[in-house]
Structures are given as C-alpha cells and as structure tokens.
Amino acid sequence: MKRLSHLPLHDRLLLVALLPVAVLASLVTTVVVYRGTRMLDEALQTHGDAIISFLAPAAEYGVIAGNREALDALLQAATEQRDVSAAALYDDAGNLLASKGRIRVLAPAELRTLRRGIVRGGTPEFVVMVAPIQAVNVTIDDVSADAVKEQPQDPIGWVHIELDARPSAHEKNTIIGAALAMLGFGLSLSGLLALRLARSVSKPVKALVEGVKRMKAGDLDVEITEGANNPELAALEKGFNAMARAISENHRTMQSRIDDATAQLAYQATHDPLTGLPNRRVFEQRIEECVAASRRRASDHGALCFIDLDRFKIVNDTCGHAAGDELLMRIAELIQSRIREQDTLCRVGGDEFALILHDCSREDALRLAEGLCESVADYRFEWHGNVFSIGASIGITYVDGRQSDPAEILIAADTACYQAKREGRNCVVESGVPTRGRRSSDRGLAPDDEIMDD
Template identity: 65%
Template sequence: MKPSPLSLHNRLLLVALLPAALLATLVTALVLYRSAQTLDRTLHQHGNAIVSFLAPAAEYGVIAGNRATLQSLLQAATAQREVSAAAVYDDRGALLASNGRLRVLEPEVLRSVKDGAIPHAAPDTLAVIAPIKPGGIAVDDEFLDGWQAGATEHGTRTIGWVHVELDTRPSSREKSLIIWTSFGILVAGLLLTAVIAVRLARSVSQPVARLVRGVGKMAGGALDVAIPEEATSHELSALERGFNTMARAISENHRTLQSRIDDATALLAYQAQHDPLTGLPNRRVFEQKLDECVVASRRAGDQGALCFIDLDRFKIVNDTCGHAAGDDLLMRIALLIQQRVREQDIICRIGGDEFALILRGCSPSDAINIADELRESICSFDFEWLGHNFSVGASIGMAHIDGTCTDPSEILIAADAACYEAKRIGRNRVVRYPLEAGSQDSPALEGPDNAQTV
C-alpha cells in the first residue's frame, strides 16, 4: 500500500483545523452580512426620521416664505452627528434654503421621489427626501387662510420638499470596525484551535519523527537545529542527545568560520582605503573627499583649501640610514600632522613623502595660518636614528576651494603647481595659488602664474 504523502502529524492538524476553519468562516460571514444590513437599515431609518420631523416643522416657513426660519431649522438639523447638509424646496422645486454643501436636485427628481432615499447619490452620502404637506396651521392672516383653503381643495397637495444628506462614512467606519473585529476574533479562534491541534499532534507523534525533522532541517541548510529530548527509551534518548551535540558543533564551527571571513573582509576594506605604513587615508579616499568638498563649496558656499605637503630633505634620511629610517620618519610626521590639524580636516598620504591636507570650513586667512603653523612644526621636528640627527622641512602648496572652480582636477593641478613653486624658490615655505588681486600680504614670485608665497 502506497503511503500517504501527509505525515501523521499533518493529518491530525488537518482533521482538527479544517472543520473549525470552515465553521468559523461561515459564522463570521453571516455576522458581517447581518451587521452591514442592520447598519444600512438604521441609517435609512435615521434619515427618514429626520426628514419626517423637518417636513412639518418647515411647513410654516414654506407657506410664509420665511427663509430665516427655514435656515435656522436647517442649521439645527445639520448640527446632528451624521447630517452633512439639508435643504428646503418650494412646490415648484425652487431652492428656498440650504445649509452645508449638497447637490441641488432638479424638480423632476423631487417629484419622482415620494419619500425615501434617492438612488445614485454622491459618494459617501445618503440623500433622503420627504414632501411637505399642509397641516392646517391656524393663522389670522387672510392671505394664508385663502392659501390654506386652496390647499384643502386639492387634498394633500405637496407644498414643498425637505432634502437631507447624511454622511455614510461613520457607518462605513463602523462596518470596517466590525469586519476587523470579526476577523481578529476569527484569527484568534483559529490560532487557539491550531495550538490545541499542535499539542494533540505532538502527543501522538513519535520521537523518531522529531529526529527525521531535525535531519531534514540540517539537509535544508539550517544550522541552529535542536530537537527536544523527550524520548522515554534509553536508545532514542541517546540518539537525541547525540544529534543535538552534533548540531551544536556544526553551528559553532560555522559561526567561527563566518567571524573569520567577516574580520578578513573588514581588514581588506580598511587596507583598500588606508596607507599601510602611516594608517592615513590613501589617494582613493583623498580624491573622494576632495570631490565632496568641491560639491559642498558649490552648493552650500562652504570655503576650504587643499594643501600639498612635500617633505624637504627626506631623501637624505633614506640615503643615509636606509628605508627603515625613512618609514619611521614618515610615521612620525603623519602623527605630528594629525595632532596639529582640526577634527574636521582630512590628512591623506598620496605617495612617497607627499601628503595632502583638505581644510574644510576654513577661510583663506585661517588656511594660511594653519598651513604655516604646520610647516613650522615639521621644520622644528628633530629626527634621531641610530645616533644620526636630521631636520626636515615641508614645502606646502595651497589652492583655495571657494566654489569658483567646479573641477577637482583643476584644484589638484593648482595645489601641485604651488607646491612645485615652493620647492623651486627655496623649500620650507607655503605658496598659495592663485594670487588674489590686490593682495599685500607678500610679494609675487616668479614661477607658475599667480603663485604667492607666505
């Protein structure tokens, strides 16, 4: 006999849940249907009650043509919770008074509805009409007596209509509340039934079935798998403990391997953006930050400056004491620069003994002062290596970032040219590029166009 594709556990769940779900769904649908009918009927009755009250109350105002009386009557009617608009028409269908925003009805529509709701009303609106009949008002005015006599001759002639529009949105919201409440009760009932069914299925399931499910999860790729150790026999209990021990070992090995992979990935990402010797951001990060600074200067008007720093007499250290001494000097100079710049500034090593400094949120005068203080700090730094003392300097080329130049490559060229000029005219100085017109802080020098030394 071919085995059923459903396990014993699933068949027990199906037997317990399917009848309960069908019965609960049918009961809920019936409750929703009857509730919606009751709400609609109640709203219609409420509308009919309002117009039934307004029709005789508006009789005098229609007969006397007193619009103020009708208007106050309609204001009192629209003050009710669900009434959005109301109107009174005369016997010809002309509008006498209205309150609220409503769609004025044509005389043909008024005459076609004796009393009750108007079909095809506006969305979210229930329109109800009632005719105004003469009710034998006792007045002394001869004209009104004659008018009433004419009305009596014609029987119950209609002298006007009352038109009330009710907002159906509160009723719709109440329907939605009933729907969601019924749905919540249905879900809660099904969940409770499911809990009972699961307990029943578990009570008749065998420990072997739990082992099979655990193996299936592991075969599907799950690692944190553990089965309850509830077997009563010694052999099955040993199997359950052995399975859980094996699953924990596999999961732990996987976490350890994943942690090593994450650490290696983070290290590679760090190395891709930092100089391995000094730990400073490399040229890739420098170019990205320079682009961001140029964009900020163009959009938000931020000022800044780019400084190229080229160490003077660095080759002497390398040639005299070797590359180990040069590397140690570069690390110390990098640390010295980091300690002298502001928190928002960015210092990068872009190659060899060259550094790039991006001064953000910095005026031209402040940029000059920062660059000159940095030059003095490097110049006064004494480097000692195996009994040899060295003094290095720094030639600094500066280009301002003020929004006038939108191409980062042009700013790079300008700063590089200024640095070259600082080297050419004697080293250990700051040269600004370009020369500001009318500047009196220092004389112009020969070299790149508009280069200025400080």
C-alpha cells in the same frame, strides 16, 4: 506500496501497527460469531430431533388404534416443550389426525416422499421437522428364542413439529453484538496504543526533520527538545543537538574570522599600511565630497594642501628604508596632532601627503598650513646617533564653490606645491597668488643646503 511510501511517518506507523491487529481481530470475531451461531442452530436442531424422536415411536399405538385422545395428549406434551410452537400427526395416507398450535399442514404428496429419518427445513423464524411413524414387528428367531429382531415396515404415519427460531435468533444477535462490542473495544485499545507508539517515534523524528530543515534554511542556532522515551531516538536527539551546537560554534568562529578578514581588507583598501592614514582612494572620495558640499552651500568653504617633505631622500639614502619609513610615520603623527578632528590627512605618495580642510576660511587654512610648515621644520629626527632636520613644501588651493571638477583642484594644489619647491622648500605657496617670498620666517633651505647634523 508507492502510495504508502508517500504517507507521513506517523500514518505509516499507525497503519503498520493497526492493520495486522484489525485483520486478526476481525478473523477472531468472525470465528466466534460463526461458532456461536452454529452452536445455537445445532442446539435447536438437537432439541427438535429429541422431541420428534420421542413422538414418532410414542404415537405408533395411537395412530394404529386411532386413539385421538392419546394423540392429542402427545401433541399437548410436545408443544409444552421449549421452542416448540406447533405439532401435528398424519396417517399413512397423509391425512391430518391431530394438531396443536398454528401449523402449516403438509400435503400428502410431500409426506409420501419421506420414508426414513428426519427431514429439516423452514424459514428464518421457524424450523420445520418431519419424521415417519413406523410399525415395528417383533419376531422370535428360530435359532435362538432369546434373540429378538425388529423389522421396520413402511410408515404408518408422520410426525410434524415446528420450532420457534426467534429466541435463537435473539441470542445470535446478542452474540454478534457482544462480539462487535469486544472487537470495537479491542480496536480502540489497540488504536490508542498504536497512536501512542506512533507519536513516541514520529514526534522525535519530526522534530529532527524540522531541525534539519531549519539548518538548511540557515538557522544554525536550532536546538530540538529532548524528550524521546526510546533510547535510540533519545541518543539521536542528543547527537543532533551536539552536532548543531558544534556547527553553530564553528560557524560563529568562521564568521568572526571572515568579518575580521573583511574588515582588515576593507581597512587595507582604504588606508596606507605604513602610516595608517587614509590612502589616495579615500582622498579622491573626500575631495569630491568637499567640492560637492561647497557647491551646495556657498558658506561651506574648504582648502586642499599638498605636503611634500624636503630632504627626505637624504635620510632614506643615508640610513636606509627603515629610517625613511620611521620618519614618515613620525611626520604623519606630527601633522595629525596639529590639525582639527574634521580635517582629513592622507598619504598619496612616497613622501607626499594631502590635507583636506573642511569648512575652513582662507585665513584659517593659510595659518594652519604655515603652522604645519614650522612644526615640520622644528622637528629633529634621530636615528642611531644621527640627527636630521627636514622641512615641508606646501601648496595650498581653496575650495569655495566656484570649482566643479575635483581634478582642477588637485592640479592647482600640486602646482602650488611644486612652486614651493622651486621657491626654496620649507614654505607655503597659495595657488593663484603671486609669491612674495617665503612664509616660513626664513626657515627655508636652499636647494643645495645640507640638512644632516651630528
């Protein structure tokens, strides 16, 4: 049974369907062949019994009288019967009296052992039958003259015939051949029906198994062909496809949500949640890229600007954090609208911004920084009836390929920004360049100036 359990479903179905049919058909064929051959043997023996039963009493007179012609006539008539190939008559001493055909003469000792009845024997090709010839005395009973009794005596001779069994054997072979042909036809027909039945069951089941394997391997868009003739298997196929579609749809929905959440997390990890600008993490990566590019190509210059808003704390303390957040978003939009597409603006602190100018000369970088300083100074922030004028202190340092450590550039820009604060705010200070007054056309604010206007 363990070996059968390892067979594929198709083979097991074939085995279950064919094995009982094959066993039953074999038994029926065996019975048919046995009964057919048995009937042929019995028919041959019955035919021989009838002939020898006729010859034994008919030969009584010829044996007693020694009439050789009568005995020859009897044997001639016997050998003319169907299947009788030879015949012989013996006297009471076992001597051969007459014979017809090629017959094996029996020895007297063999004959003396037979007293009554018919003895059968022979080979597959011939059937030998021997019967005694008995003289019957007829007497009249003293009690009733009408009653006649036959009193058997010792044999006065023997009748010996041989029947040709080859025609019967041929008929047996014909029966066996026909039975085997019918068996083969029946098994073939049963095999075809069993094969069709096995395929009608195993094919849908195999498709379902393959579908499950594909789903297990990660292919959630699997769909099997619906074609089962069996109602239960057809329902199973439809149910599997419906389940697969539901799983695939749920997986796509979940994957879409995961992708959205992943993208959102990635965005949040690299962008400032308030202004939407790249955060300090992105800024550090971009400044490293800028330094590396300037070292690879001497002509690829750039600049870094640190921008610190002036008087931002007054707005935040006067109108609250909501006003401060709104001011930061508007200033971010203002600066973003004034720079080039290839430049990178990041928010690196509360009211601090960092601007990386890629592939930009010193003159262009300084001119752009001064323009930003003027734009911020000209901007008026309104909040619930209050109008605020602010400024921006900008420290700028240049990336020209001589620097190898991004940290040095950051320190230089931060120091220049701090110097701009000390110079009176709302101005641009270049790192490493002596200050010569403000570069904001007298728009700077003294440290104690008020910037809130009604």
